[in-house]
Amino acid sequence: MMTIAMDGPAGAGKSTAAKLAAKALGIHYVDTGAMYRAIAYGILTAAPADDAVEACVRDLDVRVDYIEDEQHVYVNGEDVMGVIRTPEVSAAASRYAALPVVREKLLGVQRTIAEQFDVVMDGRDIGTVVLPHAETKIFITADPAERARRRALELEQRTGEKQDVDAIEKEIRERDYRDSHREIAPLKQADDAVLLDTTHMSIEEVVAEVCRLARANHA
Numbered sequence: 001m002m003t004i005a006m007d008g009p010a011g012a013g014k015s016t017a018a019k020l021a022a023k024a025l026g027i028h029y030v031d032t033g034a035m036y037r038a039i040a041y042g043i044l045t046a047a048p049a050d051d052a053v054e055a056c057v058r059d060l061d062v063r064v065d066y067i068e069d070e071q072h073v074y075v076n077g078e079d080v081m082g083v084i085r086t087p088e089v090s091a092a093a094s095r096y097a098a099l100p101v102v103r104e105k106l107l108g109v110q111r112t113i114a115e116q117f118d119v120v121m122d123g124r125d126i127g128t129v130v131l132p133h134a135e136t137k138i139f140i141t142a143d144p145a146e147r148a149r150r151r152a153l154e155l156e157q158r159t160g161e162k163q164d165v166d167a168i169e170k171e172i173r174e175r176d177y178r179d180s181h182r183e184i185a186p187l188k189q190a191d192d193a194v195l196l197d198t199t200h201m202s203i204e205e206v207v208a209e210v211c212r213l214a215r216a217n218h219a
């Protein structure tokens, strides 16, 4: 199997690069962040008491499907792709991703997908925990100020509204801290991952490098 694990902090261009690389290589793009967001959305919607969160997670029916090369995540039958990109869900996803019950629920889902398909899977713990034997491991990062600038640009293009770059950088730094300091499966570079600092790279250069590494390792 061709298996590419791509980890790194928010806003480093991971998902854009992974999506384009998957297309160029003719394999599946698997967005694990969307799965954590979907669970967070499910918890926010059910609004359980603090001591009932674990039971709520166990009860959530989370399914992933690929339709015309697009990943869809369903929570209790609802396709949640259109509602999981809000700041509220982003913050909740980062918080709930620290719960063992949430990570356990998704680990099997993610490993099964990688057994079924050739994949570029992006996340925080793919090269370290989910797919420790992945053929290619890439840790994509960029300077936080540059990541905030890119995120602001993307939001401005999507919403047509001017964004506060400093506020976005603060939010990115907070998420980085939480994702990297949690006890379970923290964001970190796997020992055998290639470090790709994209601060001064164009997206085309990043995609070309991901494809080059993947093809070299698969040969």
Ligand code: DC
Residues within 6 Å of the ligand: 010, 032, 033, 034, 036, 037, 090, 093, 094, 097, 122, 123, 124, 125, 126, 175, 179
């Ligand atoms: O990549 P993203 O921003 O969509 O991810 C949302 C949150 O989910 C992120 O703050 C951390 C968490 N996450 C994780 O803990 N492990 C993953 N493999 C992917 C995402």
